[in-house]
Amino acid sequence: MSDGSQIEFSEAALAEYRELLTHYPTRRAALLPTLWIAQREFGWLTPEVQEYVARLMELPVAHVSAVVSFYTMFHRKPVGKWHLEVCTNLSCRLRGADRIVDAIRKRLGVEVGETTADGKFTLGTAECLASCGTAPMLQLNHDLFHENLTEESVLKLIDELVGRDD
Numbered sequence: 001m002s003d004g005s006q007i008e009f010s011e012a013a014l015a016e017y018r019e020l021l022t023h024y025p026t027r028r029a030a031l032l033p034t035l036w037i038a039q040r041e042f043g044w045l046t047p048e049v050q051e052y053v054a055r056l057m058e059l060p061v062a063h064v065s066a067v068v069s070f071y072t073m074f075h076r077k078p079v080g081k082w083h084l085e086v087c088t089n090l091s092c093r094l095r096g097a098d099r100i101v102d103a104i105r106k107r108l109g110v111e112v113g114e115t116t117a118d119g120k121f122t123l124g125t126a127e128c129l130a131s132c133g134t135a136p137m138l139q140l141n142h143d144l145f146h147e148n149l150t151e152e153s154v155l156k157l158i159d160e161l162v163g164r165d166d
């Protein structure tokens with residue numbers, strides 16, 4: 001098994017990491033934002049990337065891996081350009097989250113956790129994203145909320161994303 005020694009942050013990411021450390025009392029406390037940098041840098045957190053982060057931060061690999069596997073925001077396999085995460089907690093479920101997931105599954109031909117063959121879309125689910133008042137909702141690329149979804153509006157969103165080249 002590789003020890004992640006072929007993988008390294010770019011100079012810019014290393015500088016960001018070093019700056020980040022100045023805001024935390026310990027290296028360990030800076031693990032989550034460091035993993036964010038790694039995910040942005042490498043796209044997803046392979047075992048080799050996790051080993052690299054562990055070495056960089058002088059932490060046990062097992063600790064880094066446990067954190068990566070605990071948080072759904074960290075990817076342990078490649079994700080598509082557009083990552084749709086539908087909240088399936090109680091409020092969203094009561095207001096039709098399952099129908100939203102089904103509409104996306106059928107439209108894209110993937111199951112939850114899968115990526116389309118062209119690498120454009122990944123379908124995931126998420127725990128409550130604190131937007132229960134506008135349920136059902138989804139988060140796009142960990143960033144943008146799309147709320148008060150209907151089957152029609154989510155299919156329209158997918159059509160818009162298919163047409164975007166950015």
Ligand code: FES
Nearest residue numbers: 087089092131132
């Ligand atoms: S239950 Fe979906 S945002 Fe809270």
